[in-house]
Amino acid sequence: MTAMNTINLSQPIIRSSLKPAISGLNTWIDSDSLFKNGDVVLILHKGEQYSLRRTRNGKLILNK
Secondary structure, three states: OOOOEEEOOOOOOEEOOOOOOOOOOOEEEOHHHHOOOOOEEEEEEOOEEEEEEEOOOOOEEEEO
């Protein structure tokens, strides 16, 4: 697994580690931080609306 930066949205601290093997900055966001207020996250990407849903089985479903 390539080492990457980690962002925990519940804490303002970003933990840095080794540079990723590919160019650019890659970030891990813990899904518990995303779903702390429910099982659906609404995402606006380039003017388009998406919903990211966590299922009962812990899978993720992205819908436009």
